[in-house]
Amino acid sequence: MNTQSSDLQASSALLNYVAALENKDIKSVAPLIGHHTLVEIPFMRPNRLVGQPEISKAHADIFEALDSIDFVLGTPLEKDRFAIAEGELRVQRKSGEEYTHQIGIVAQTDGEILTRISLYADARDIRMWSDRTIL
Amino acid sequence: MTPTQAFEAYCTAFVNGDHIAMADLFTEDGVFEASSIEKPLKGKEELRSQLRIIAQSSKNISTDIRVAIESGSTGHFEGVYEAEIIGTGGKIDGSPHRIDFKFVAVVEMQDGKIARLTEIYDTRPFHPEERQRMWNINRRTPYWNKTVDAKCKEWSVYNNMHFPMIYSRTPYEDYCALLEGVTLWDVALERQTQLKGPDAHAFLDYLCCRDMSLMEVGDCRYALVCDENGMMMCDPVVLYPWKDTIWLSHGNTDLTLWARGIVMGSTWNIEVSEPDVAPLQVQGPFALKTLSKICPASLAKMKNYTCLVTQVAGQDCVVSRTGWSGGFGFEVYPLSSDRASELWDAIMEAGNEFGIKVTGPVIHRAIERGVTDLNYYMNSDMNAFEDTGGKLVNIDKPADFIGKQALQNIDASGVKRHSVGLLFEGDVPRLEWFWEMNDGNDCTGEVRWAIYSFELGQYIGIAVVDNGIGIGDQVFVSHPNGVCRAEITTIPFVKRSA
Numbered sequence: 001m002n003t004q005s006s007d008l009q010a011s012s013a014l015l016n017y018v019a020a021l022e023n024k025d026i027k028s029v030a031p032l033i034g035h036h037t038l039v040e041i042p043f044m045r046p047n048r049l050v051g052q053p054e055i056s057k058a059h060a061d062i063f064e065a066l067d068s069i070d071f072v073l074g075t076p077l078e079k080d081r082f083a084i085a086e087g088e089l090r091v092q093r094k095s096g097e098e099y100t101h102q103i104g105i106v107a108q109t110d111g112e113i114l115t116r117i118s119l120y121a122d123a124r125d126i127r128m129w130s131d132r133t134i135l
Numbered sequence: 136m137t138p139t140q141a142f143e144a145y146c147t148a149f150v151n152g153d154h155i156a157m158a159d160l161f162t163e164d165g166v167f168e169a170s171s172i173e174k175p176l177k178g179k180e181e182l183r184s185q186l187r188i189i190a191q192s193s194k195n196i197s198t199d200i201r202v203a204i205e206s207g208s209t210g211h212f213e214g215v216y217e218a219e220i221i222g223t224g225g226k227i228d229g230s231p232h233r234i235d236f237k238f239v240a241v242v243e244m245q246d247g248k249i250a251r252l253t254e255i256y257d258t259r260p261f262h263p264e265e266r267q268r269m270w271n272i273n274r275r276t277p278y279w280n281k282t283v284d285a286k287c288k289e290w291s292v293y294n295n296m297h298f299p300m301i302y303s304r305t306p307y308e309d310y311c312a313l314l315e316g317v318t319l320w321d322v323a324l325e326r327q328t329q330l331k332g333p334d335a336h337a338f339l340d341y342l343c344c345r346d347m348s349l350m351e352v353g354d355c356r357y358a359l360v361c362d363e364n365g366m367m368m369c370d371p372v373v374l375y376p377w378k379d380t381i382w383l384s385h386g387n388t389d390l391t392l393w394a395r396g397i398v399m400g401s402t403w404n405i406e407v408s409e410p411d412v413a414p415l416q417v418q419g420p421f422a423l424k425t426l427s428k429i430c431p432a433s434l435a436k437m438k439n440y441t442c443l444v445t446q447v448a449g450q451d452c453v454v455s456r457t458g459w460s461g462g463f464g465f466e467v468y469p470l471s472s473d474r475a476s477e478l479w480d481a482i483m484e485a486g487n488e489f490g491i492k493v494t495g496p497v498i499h500r501a502i503e504r505g506v507t508d509l510n511y512y513m514n515s516d517m518n519a520f521e522d523t524g525g526k527l528v529n530i531d532k533p534a535d536f537i538g539k540q541a542l543q544n545i546d547a548s549g550v551k552r553h554s555v556g557l558l559f560e561g562d563v564p565r566l567e568w569f570w571e572m573n574d575g576n577d578c579t580g581e582v583r584w585a586i587y588s589f590e591l592g593q594y595i596g597i598a599v600v601d602n603g604i605g606i607g608d609q610v611f612v613s614h615p616n617g618v619c620r621a622e623i624t625t626i627p628f629v630k631r632s633a
Contacts, residue, residue, distance in 0.1 A: 121255065
């Protein structure tokens with residue numbers, strides 16, 4: 001892992017976001033999100049969510065649909081404002097189904113704010129985490 | 136080589152379709168895994184063979200690495216991949232089916248080579264969001280659940296049954312599975328018209344315009360069935376598994392009703408029925424090794440177009456050396472569908488070591504090999520001479536047969552159309568209904584098949600045309616996306632695989 005002190009923000013933001021998801025804590029997500037933040041989640045429709053209203057709404061739906069969210073991530077690699085990690089995502093829906101996904105996750109930051117978080121996973125044949133389209 | 140250099144080289148080789156260069160970037164036991172492949176590829180041999188199929192499934196490929204981060208022997212990348220899938224015929228609006236996605240890739244290096252390359256992306260952009268929904272008007276095959284589990288996405292209707300056609304791979308992947316490996320197809324919709332009784336053989340000869348009188352138990356024949364006007368109804372594969380029992384394994388026609396109607400009230404001493412027999416096709420060069428593991432019969436000694444009664448996976452079956460692939464393979468006809476799932480699982484397990492894949496009919500290969508017919512149906516107004524050039528019409532055979540007088544009259548007055556191959560210029564869409572064509576003058580025809588040929592690298596077709604159109608002529612074909620030129624050629628388009 002690249003440990004230059006000026007490059008730590010992106011991986012920290014990535015891990016903070018992951019922790020907020022695992023804790024299903026909408027209040028912890030909010031401080032990471034700016035007005036123009038892009039969140040890409042293949043399990044949402046649309047899978048590109050922009051700005052606080054869409055992102056908050058989407059995460060409220062995610063936390064409503066999922067009983068548990070657990071990440072098992074390798075150490076993120078970081079450079080400039082970017083961090084990338086790979087690992088597994090295990091989710092259990094409130095309806096009982098459990099899924100394990102191989103994932104990649106990319107964070108891009110500007111200061112303390114996430115400008116982009118992109119979750120990579122194959123969502124084929126998987127019911128979306130929200131039945132509605134986030135508008 | 137650093138992880139970034141290695142991944143850039145990999146992307147460049149991919150864009151160039153150079154699978155050898157791609158595989159050479161890996162260590163001897165290097166591993167490649169990606170969201171759209173079923174299991175990781177390991178070792179240079181598997182990497183070479185499978186990366187070739189992956190790379191050559193698409194065209195106009197581009198990659199863009201947007202973020203590259205490395206630390207020691209590990210690299211993490213984010214990028215974009217864009218390509219067009221070859222051979223689908225494109226979308227209804229004329230645009231190509233595309234494989235466009237963003238990805239994360241992880242590269243782990245060892246001694247300057249890639250020890251592991253993992254690509255993670257969402258495959259939904261290039262697959263239907265869900266499988267086609269069905270209605271209960273048509274019958275399911277007994278393998279329905281298995282085909283759904285195998286990710287069938289698109290069905291047709293055939294003999295009032297759902298016909299699994301397209302699974303979640305590119306056409307070239309299915310094509311390679313058939314030519315280089317082994318494939319399992321659910322063809323339970325090929326229904327058997329069973330003729331049983333002392334007159335079974337004679338009645339078969341009466342139904343078919345080909346001379347069937349020399350058939351013996353254990354034989355199979357490809358035959359044509361016409362109506363009383365000599366017009367094509369279907370082209371069954373006839374199996375003679377037992378004395379006094381004959382199956383016409385037929386296409387998309389109510390052949391059993393036709394035969395029963397003829398027998399009803401007649402003096403023919405037979406029963407006509409549709410038994411509970413749901414065949415599977417096991418096709419490809421490893422079909423023999425696959426079936427031999429679960430079948431005690433000497434399948435290797437079977438000649439083309441023969442059948443025998445045996446057991447497969449402990450179930451009573453008829454096995455024939457037939458199929459719709461234009462290559463090597465078998466059809467397995469279980470004598471009951473009560474244990475259909477067990478039979479399916481046993482074949483899949485037997486073929487696992489050969490990489491067996493569940494596919495629909497590989498139309499690309501069937502058309503290349505010219506194994507198909509002209510796609511006729513009841514009232515399609517096509518006589519038996521037009522379909523095969525008369526090769527399967529024995530108008531002088533001693534026995535009477537349905538349509539004999541009509542076909543003799545057609546022969547005497549001169550057949551007016553014939554079957555030809557087409558080499559299209561440029562891309563054409565998927566053929567959803569027949570296309571009109573002409574030679575720019577008075578001669579016309581009808582395109583009844585059109586598909587991309589992977590061996591020839593262009594779209595090909597089969598048409599019935601006026602006799603005034605001959606080999607080498609240029610014609611104009613009107614399809615839903617416009618008009619294109621095509622050259623008339625012979626069928627088959629390619630030779631049989633070694």
